[in-house]
Every structure is written in structure tokens, then in C-alpha cells.
Amino acid sequence: MELLLLADPSEDAIKEYLDDSRCFVAYADDVAVGSCVIRPIAGQMVELMNIAVSPSSQNLGIGSRLLRNVIDEVKKSGAKGLEVGTGTFGYQLSFYQRHGFRVDRIDKDFFLQNYPDPIVEDGIQHKDMLRLTLEFGSVVQIGGIPRCLEN
Numbered sequence: 001m002e003l004l005l006l007a008d009p010s011e012d013a014i015k016e017y018l019d020d021s022r023c024f025v026a027y028a029d030d031v032a033v034g035s036c037v038i039r040p041i042a043g044q045m046v047e048l049m050n051i052a053v054s055p056s057s058q059n060l061g062i063g064s065r066l067l068r069n070v071i072d073e074v075k076k077s078g079a080k081g082l083e084v085g086t087g088t089f090g091y092q093l094s095f096y097q098r099h100g101f102r103v104d105r106i107d108k109d110f111f112l113q114n115y116p117d118p119i120v121e122d123g124i125q126h127k128d129m130l131r132l133t134l135e136f137g138s139v140v141q142i143g144g145i146p147r148c149l150e151n
């Protein structure tokens with residue numbers, strides 16, 4: 001939960017989707033340093049509900065490797081693609097786009113309507129959510145070597 005709260009400030013929201021989701025965990029020396037939660041949604045798509053890496057392990061490539069592994073697992077499952085909701089600015093947006101996600105639509109006022117406290121990054125309040133999709137069949141070129149992760 002400590003990890004999941006880094007990506008989603010609402011424990012209630014996390015608990016609501018955790019039961020019917022799959023959670024992937026990245027370990028370093030037997031310590032959980034990253035997590036990613038996915039669940040099936042309509043149209044044979046899978047939604048990435050949460051991805052987080054512990055602050056002291058961020059920026060080391062763990063999140064990218066975790067996401068690549070999850071993309072591979074979702075592809076193998078036969079789903080049509082992966083969808084994620086994120087803010088309209090910030091490094092997280094580039095993080096997903098670097099892995100081939102593209103903007104699909106905008107959920108206006110999402111953060112205003114669903115979170116009681118303002119979510120502020122770089123001095124700007126998040127108000128709208130971008131919905132991004134990665135549809136399988138598109139070519140994504142990413143460097144690096146995937147490593148084993150526990151499911």
C-alpha cells in the first residue's frame with residue numbers, strides 16, 4: 001500500500017480496484033521496490049491502474065522495466081491493448097509516451113471531482129485526466145534488457 005499510495009493518493013480508491021486486479025512487484029535484494037496494478041476493462045482492453053517505484057529507487061530504470069514486463073504479459077493474455085489515466089503534464093506523461101502510449105481522450109475535471117484535496121505538481125494543480133492507450137500491433141522501440149519480475 002505504501003508503494004501504491006505514491007501513484008494514487010486515495011487509499012479508498014486503491015482498495016476498490018485491488019480486489020479484481022493483478023499486481024506485479026519488482027524486487028531488489030528481496031525488497032519490494034516497485035509495483036504495478038492492472039485489471040481488465042471493456043472492449044478486451046486492460047487498464048493500468050497504478051505503477052510506482054519507491055522514491056529511493058526511482059530514476060534507475062526500474063519503472064521502465066516493470067512497465068515493459070507488464071506490457072508483455074498483457075500482450076500474451078490476448079488483450080487488444082493497455083489503457084492508462086494520467087495528468088495532463090509532468091514526467092509521468094513522457095514516461096508512458098516513451099513506451100508507445102498515445103493520447104486517446106481527455107476526462108475533464110477528473111482530479112477535481114474525484115479527489116478531496118488538490119493534487120499539485122510543479123506548482124500547477126492537476127485538474128483534467130488524459131486517457132492514454134497502447135494498442136498492440138504498433139511498433140515500439142525501447143532500449144534496455146528486461147529482467148525477471150514476480151507476479
Ligand SMILES: CC(C)(COP(=O)(O)OP(=O)(O)OC[C@H]1O[C@@H](n2cnc3c(N)ncnc32)[C@H](O)[C@@H]1OP(=O)(O)O)[C@@H](O)C(=O)NCCC(=O)NCCS
Pocket residue numbers: 006007051052053054057058059060061062063064065085086087091092095
Ligand atoms: C513513474 C515511475 C513509476 C517511473 O519509475 P522509475 O523507476 O522512476 O522510472 P525510470 O527510472 O524507468 O525512468 C523513467 C523516466 O522518468 C523520469 N523520472 C523518474 N522519476 C522522476 C522524478 N521523480 N522526477 C522527474 N523525472 C523522473 C526519468 O528521468 C526517466 O526519464 P528519461 O527516460 O528521460 O531518463 C516512478 O517515478 C514513480 O513511482 N513515481 C511516483 C508515482 C507515480 O507518479 N506513478 C505514476 C502515476 S500516473
